Amino acid sequence: MKFVDEFRAPELIAKAGEEIRKLADPDRHYRIMEVCGGHTHAIYRFGLKDLLPHNVELIHGPGCPVCVLPMGRIDDGLSLAAQPDFIFAAFGDMMRVPGTHGSPLEYKARGTDVRIVYSPADALKLARNHPEKHVMFFAIGFETTAPSTALTLMRAKAEGLNNFSVFCNHVTIIPAIRAILDSPDMRLDGFVGPGHVSTVIGCRPYDWIAKDEGKPVVVSGFEPLDILQSIVMLLRQLRNSEARVENQYKRVVPWEGNRAALRAMAEVFELRPYFEWRGLGFISQSALKIRQSYAPWDAEQRFTVPGVRVTDPKAAQCGEVLKGVLKPAQCKLFGHECTPEQPVGALMVSSEGSCAAYYNYEHRKPISIANAATH
């Protein structure tokens, strides 16, 4: 396969793999969670699991924004889009995510004005271009995208543009990690920390995981070598009975994060008392809502939102997979009723969802770099 030929520094990869085998105590079983969906994608894409000894297990975390969004929020957002002269704008990732009565794409096919935008700034531009319509941006994402939504709202307010609003579903990563650590059926030894979220929030917010929970965190880049190095760093700490926050992705992530981005978020957002996560349930102070001072641009304050709550299809076990209790293929629907072409649960929709990643790269068994190294 092409990506195998393009793989950089195979000798360094082999070395990192060797180092991992040396560091891993054969009498121990290590469970390491990669928090970010981008990491999950990379791990499957490159077959990194094949480079790890059997007692070093990677658990896929909740860091896929599309996957953790409960169906009720999609239904709520789409119900607003039924109003006349209304444009529903969202990232392409959202388009195939099923709601109770269909995905945004299916609504579009039935006549709802649904548009793909690649930036919240472009949703604002749509509003400028269509003064006769109301444009609602359906915002999703962790701290990687939240600052961009914040800045877009600041620009809308400064311009006094009143045909624009945001339906805010932004969530924050720290409470999700806390919920997973509090979950009784979960035992983890350490975390591969999210790379791009940390560009915004920096490395300090993970301190409590090391200090209070005694578990190491290594913020990691997305290249195969980055991820393997991060696992080496975690195993080294575990061998020395240490628990610290380390930054493997120094070339992009500043320890203090991006202050301008944090200021924009603080200006526009406040914490919701609680928010529902698919698979994890209600988590207190885990999501962002738009402040009163931006009420005219907050779709939830401006319009009447039904507040739909939908339980996931009983047979689908998205929650267990999301928490890392089940592997994707252990779900009853995996690969039969639920595929990337006909997703039942959101984990199958996004390329960062562990089910889609598992289906695309594991289920279909591509050549992994581990196999390629022996060629």
Place this chain on the structure above:
Amino acid sequence: MCLAIPGRVVAIDSQDTHLATVDVVGVRRKVDLGLLQDAPPVPGDWVLIHVGFAMSKISEADAAEQMETLTMLGEAAAALEEVRGYGLENEVPDYSTRRWKQ
């Protein structure tokens, strides 16, 4: 959405100084520099872009590495499609509401 796309700042917009033209492997689009206002990039600088906003300054070598990572992940085409879409460049005109004569 969570793609980080590397680009080189080509020019700062003369009217909206929070906007810059950025070059991503030959595709040029406007991106927002507002989240880097504490240390604004200048033409020639490399940045990582998330959803149309420059989020961090990086070195040229790291930019090349990031592009390679996207290629290896099979996401390079999606990244370029995203960049091409910035500024609604691909918006299909909605003729039903367009007023031809005022």
